Amino acid sequence: MSTSEQIRALEELAAMDAEVKALEEKLAEERGVLNALKESLKRLDERLQIDRATVGAADKQRNDLHLDIRTMTQQIEHSREKLNRSRTERETNAAQRELEELRKLVRDREDEITRLDGDTASVRTAVETTEADHKRVSEELAAKEGDIQAKVTQLEADRTERGGGRDAIVKRLPPVLYRRYEMIRGRRGNAIAQTTDGTCNRCNMALPPQLYHRLRREPLIEQCPSCNRIIYFAATTEAKKVD
Numbered sequence: 001m002s003t004s005e006q007i008r009a010l011e012e013l014a015a016m017d018a019e020v021k022a023l024e025e026k027l028a029e030e031r032g033v034l035n036a037l038k039e040s041l042k043r044l045d046e047r048l049q050i051d052r053a054t055v056g057a058a059d060k061q062r063n064d065l066h067l068d069i070r071t072m073t074q075q076i077e078h079s080r081e082k083l084n085r086s087r088t089e090r091e092t093n094a095a096q097r098e099l100e101e102l103r104k105l106v107r108d109r110e111d112e113i114t115r116l117d118g119d120t121a122s123v124r125t126a127v128e129t130t131e132a133d134h135k136r137v138s139e140e141l142a143a144k145e146g147d148i149q150a151k152v153t154q155l156e157a158d159r160t161e162r163g164g165g166r167d168a169i170v171k172r173l174p175p176v177l178y179r180r181y182e183m184i185r186g187r188r189g190n191a192i193a194q195t196t197d198g199t200c201n202r203c204n205m206a207l208p209p210q211l212y213h214r215l216r217r218e219p220l221i222e223q224c225p226s227c228n229r230i231i232y233f234a235a236t237t238e239a240k241k242v243d
């Protein structure tokens with residue numbers, strides 16, 4: 001295992017780990033979107049429940065008022081017959097009073113219905129709007145869930161496929177070097193750095209001239225004194241672009 005070969009193995013390992021990390025971040029992001037959608041769906045459900053209860057109570061009240069009106073209309077018919085049958089002025093007056101009284105009761109209930117309709121109009125509109133929102137969010141959620149499930153499946157397949165590949169790369173590294181790689185990766189997110197001009201391309205700090213000189217002379221694996229990442233020399237043409 002020459003140092004150059006170890007450097008190549010480190011680079012392959014770092015590239016693979018970066019790719020998996022990016023996939024996992026993307027996945028977490030997608031799951032965040034999914035959770036946000038579920039959250040807004042829950043809020044819409046709660047609002048719908050409250051508004052529907054309001055509308056339901058109003059509908060019940062409205063029905064009761066209509067029933068009252070129907071009963072009173074029958075009573076009005078009855079009073080009218082009484083009026084037609086009345087023979088004395090006293091009977092006529094009584095029937096007319098009764099009729100007027102009933103008509104007033106009907107008007108009161110009609111007014112009550114109008115008031116009720118006016119009061120609940122905005123709630124009914126709100127229910128329609130919320131139902132439309134609910135439908136839209138549900139559809140978006142269903143589409144996203146399918147999409148994200150496909151991504152999870154793909155990621156898992158990729159991991160399985162690469163797991164074997166990763167193990168093969170790890171075998172090409174001295175155990176001490178691999179343990180160091182994993183330790184740094186755990187702390188920093190990525191473990192390898194390169195220098196082409198005397199600075200570490202990860203932390204941008206200048207390396208001690210002596211260290212840089214040694215790194216340039218022959219293939220050598222060291223650690224950056226500033227960020228502790230595993231560092232080696234790379235000629236400008238082979239230096240990897242890092243983010």
Ligand SMILES: [Zn+2]
Nearest residue numbers: 200203224227
């Ligand atoms: Zn560094």
